[in-house]
Amino acid sequence: MRHGNRLAAIVLAGPAILLYGGFLVLPALLGFGYSFTNWNGWGKSPQFTGLANFKELFSDDLFYSSLRFTLTETVLTFLTFTFGAMVLAVLLDRVKLMKGLIRSLFFYPYVLSLLVGGLLFQWLSNYRDGAVNTVLRGIGLPTWAKEWMGPNWATWLLLAFVTWSALGFFTTLYLANLQTIPEDMYEASELEGAGPVSVFRHIQFPMLVPTITTNSVMSLIFGINLFGQIIVLWDKPRVDTYTVAYYIYRVGIEGNRQGYATAISLVVFIALAAIAILQVRLLRTRQVQQ
Amino acid sequence: MHRSTYGIVAIAGLFAALLACGCGRGGDASSDQDKTIRVVRNIGGREGFRIHFNAWKKAFEGKNPGWKMELVDLGDNDGAATYKQRIAADEMPEVIMTWALTKFLVDNDVVQPIPDSFYEKYGIPKGTPYKGKQYCSQGGLQFQGMAVNRKMWASIGVTTPPKTWDEFVGDLRKLKAKGYVPLVYGARDWTGFMPLTMELQVNMYDYAPIPGRPSWTAQRNSGKTKFATDPIAQLVMKNMVALMDEFAEKGALSDGYPEEQRMFYGGKGATWIMGCWIAGDIEAQKITEDIDYWPLPSMVGRLPAFLEYKNMQSGWAINSKLKGEKLDKAMAVLDAFYDPQVHQLYLNGEGMFKLATKVPIDGPMSTWPPAQTLFDRMGTELKQWQGAAGWQLALDDMPPDSVAWERPMQEILSGNKDVGKLLQILDEEWDRGRKGQ
Numbered sequence: 001m002r003h004g005n006r007l008a009a010i011v012l013a014g015p016a017i018l019l020y021g022g023f024l025v026l027p028a029l030l031g032f033g034y035s036f037t038n039w040n041g042w043g044k045s046p047q048f049t050g051l052a053n054f055k056e057l058f059s060d061d062l063f064y065s066s067l068r069f070t071l072t073e074t075v076l077t078f079l080t081f082t083f084g085a086m087v088l089a090v091l092l093d094r095v096k097l098m099k100g101l102i103r104s105l106f107f108y109p110y111v112l113s114l115l116v117g118g119l120l121f122q123w124l125s126n127y128r129d130g131a132v133n134t135v136l137r138g139i140g141l142p143t144w145a146k147e148w149m150g151p152n153w154a155t156w157l158l159l160a161f162v163t164w165s166a167l168g169f170f171t172t173l174y175l176a177n178l179q180t181i182p183e184d185m186y187e188a189s190e191l192e193g194a195g196p197v198s199v200f201r202h203i204q205f206p207m208l209v210p211t212i213t214t215n216s217v218m219s220l221i222f223g224i225n226l227f228g229q230i231i232v233l234w235d236k237p238r239v240d241t242y243t244v245a246y247y248i249y250r251v252g253i254e255g256n257r258q259g260y261a262t263a264i265s266l267v268v269f270i271a272l273a274a275i276a277i278l279q280v281r282l283l284r285t286r287q288v289q290q
Numbered sequence: 291m292h293r294s295t296y297g298i299v300a301i302a303g304l305f306a307a308l309l310a311c312g313c314g315r316g317g318d319a320s321s322d323q324d325k326t327i328r329v330v331r332n333i334g335g336r337e338g339f340r341i342h343f344n345a346w347k348k349a350f351e352g353k354n355p356g357w358k359m360e361l362v363d364l365g366d367n368d369g370a371a372t373y374k375q376r377i378a379a380d381e382m383p384e385v386i387m388t389w390a391l392t393k394f395l396v397d398n399d400v401v402q403p404i405p406d407s408f409y410e411k412y413g414i415p416k417g418t419p420y421k422g423k424q425y426c427s428q429g430g431l432q433f434q435g436m437a438v439n440r441k442m443w444a445s446i447g448v449t450t451p452p453k454t455w456d457e458f459v460g461d462l463r464k465l466k467a468k469g470y471v472p473l474v475y476g477a478r479d480w481t482g483f484m485p486l487t488m489e490l491q492v493n494m495y496d497y498a499p500i501p502g503r504p505s506w507t508a509q510r511n512s513g514k515t516k517f518a519t520d521p522i523a524q525l526v527m528k529n530m531v532a533l534m535d536e537f538a539e540k541g542a543l544s545d546g547y548p549e550e551q552r553m554f555y556g557g558k559g560a561t562w563i564m565g566c567w568i569a570g571d572i573e574a575q576k577i578t579e580d581i582d583y584w585p586l587p588s589m590v591g592r593l594p595a596f597l598e599y600k601n602m603q604s605g606w607a608i609n610s611k612l613k614g615e616k617l618d619k620a621m622a623v624l625d626a627f628y629d630p631q632v633h634q635l636y637l638n639g640e641g642m643f644k645l646a647t648k649v650p651i652d653g654p655m656s657t658w659p660p661a662q663t664l665f666d667r668m669g670t671e672l673k674q675w676q677g678a679a680g681w682q683l684a685l686d687d688m689p690p691d692s693v694a695w696e697r698p699m700q701e702i703l704s705g706n707k708d709v710g711k712l713l714q715i716l717d718e719e720w721d722r723g724r725k726g727q
């Protein structure tokens with residue numbers, strides 16, 4: 001490397017490396033250390049407690065129940081953002097009339113503040129005065145009016161909120177990928193008399209595999225890290241709507257036990273990293289096969 | 291030097307400047323250079339609180355030329371998360387609103403004692419000492435009971451507070467039979483715990499400190515009792531299950547404080563178990579309902595009582611790092627709080643009653659007749675009924691601050707009616723909370 005290029009590389013990449021190292025890598029390493037202590041999060045003298053936090057974690061019912069809910073909503077968000085977004089993108093790609101406007105409408109909730117979205121869904125889903133139940137009662141279906149924020153519907157309400165707010169983003173990635181498919185492939189398929197399903201199966205799907213890889217990893221991380229949506233919807237979430245991320249917040253910030261919270265984070269991080277590596281490997285294999 | 295090198299150097303310089311700005315210790319309370327006193331307040335959407343703060347700021351800045359009083363607004367939060375972040379970053383403001391966090395702030399050496407002369411100057415009754423000292427400006431008398439819609443209660447022939455829990459429940463039944471929503475209640479947010487925590491305090495704790503007798507908190511912490519084995523806790527939880535079964539509206543899990551406000555202020559609900567601060571809303575929201583404020587009925591044969599938080603050290607405290615002129619000015623902020631006009635606006639906004647005997651004002655006042663009527667009635671009821679300290683006997687008698695008291699109530703509404711398991715949840719919450727203390 002020439003001297004000038006090396007200088008440019010250091011100056012241009014240096015700040016990013018410093019920031020990444022200082023605000024992500026270093027805290028993660030410190031967190032690893034804190035998981036073996038009883039640190040409260042601001043005190044200056046955490047005490048070493050060995051594996052006590054990890055022992056407690058494996059007999060913590062709230063951790064297991066939040067893990068169960070996290071897995072449930074993660075599977076649902078994974079399916080929605082990986083496959084639902086793909087189907088939506090393919091359909092939107094076929095729209096010819098006012099396509100810019102229609103695509104924007106799907107993307108628009110993504111740019112809205114999470115808080116605004118949360119309040120909107122609170123108003124939509126309130127049992128007594130919410131818009132959904134008001135409409136249902138208005139059209140003569142009062143028995144369909146449900147307590148959407150209650151235990152039977154909470155997961156679906158959360159999924160609706162998450163889907164509404166982020167589906168546009170994942171769909172946009174697929175749409176961008178669809179634009180890279182050469183037009184002559186479509187023309188050839190048309191000459192062969194292929195229908196939309198066949199086009200999707202033999203042309204679009206194989207070409208979308210790189211984005212499927214990206215979206216599946218991102219949606220998995222999105223589902224596992226789900227946090228803000230829970231708070232803005234419920235404020236004081238019920239135990240049956242705790243995600244692991246929320247539980248970490250509750251233990252660490254509200255419960256003053258950062259040491260224990262970092263132990264949970266560490267275990268979740270290891271599990272998440274293992275799943276992500278496995279997932280990327282599987283999808284890469286598929287990509288190569290395609 | 292190449293043009294590109296100049297570009298690189300310029301980018302590096304810009305980055306260094308940004309980094310220097312970002313890392314600057316702009317909020318260091320001990321700095322004498324800055325003539326700003328930052329004061330914490332939880333204004334959020336409460337107009338009465340904002341009016342009071344602006345008057346407070348004006349009074350301080352008028353008497354201390356060249357100095358500024360700056361708001362650190364906590365919104366609807368109690369400050370716990372904000373304070374922890376600021377303690378970690380060493381950026382606590384100069385004057386700190388403590389509320390229920392006094393013990394936490396003292397234990398972490400964040401606030402410093404206030405001299406006795408301050409309390410004497412304004413006739414402020416001191417709270418129970420903590421570590422032998424006083425740390426807070428106190429403020430006014432905050433109390434908790436239940437707000438009732440007088441017309442609805444009068445329609446069933448009840449114009450005075452029910453004396454016992456059974457009588458209260460009987461009255462709620464009559465209200466329900468009349469077609470009213472007898473109880474305004476939501477469990478989505480923090481309001482979910484109000485009936486439970488109020489009744490636990492009224493029934494399990496002594497109304498006033500009894501020398502030599504440890505509070506229920508102290509007994510719980512020393513392992514002498516538990517929620518699950520305490521007969522009074524069992525009675526309270528059994529009554530909570532029955533209360534929710536019979537009177538919580540379908541949809542209570544999706545209701546929170548805003549929905550409760552709309553129901554009660556909108557004349558749709560008859561009873562609201564909520565703190566005295568609701569009186570501060572009446573003028574600000576131009577509410578016209580005829581409201582009274584009653585004490586809480588006991589389940590164990592005691593007289594009805596308001597939970598009165600006057601033993602507790604609470605209010606505003608001074609950053610422990612302050613000294614010299616900055617400390618004097620922070621104390622001047624507390625002085626300005628007791629300026630008669632400012633203190634009047636504080637009581638109005640909070641719906642609190644006066645504790646500082648030497649400040650020449652009466653109780654809270656309003657130009658909006660329904661609000662003034664409610665203030666007058668509150669004053670009358672306060673004189674007539676007993677005050678109970680609840681768990682706010684002293685800072686050591688407070689429960690762990692991270693207990694999610696709303697959890698059992700949410701469980702009840704989700705279908706869990708097992709009193710033993712519900713009390714077990716409280717025990718687990720308490721023990722978890724203690725681990726973080």
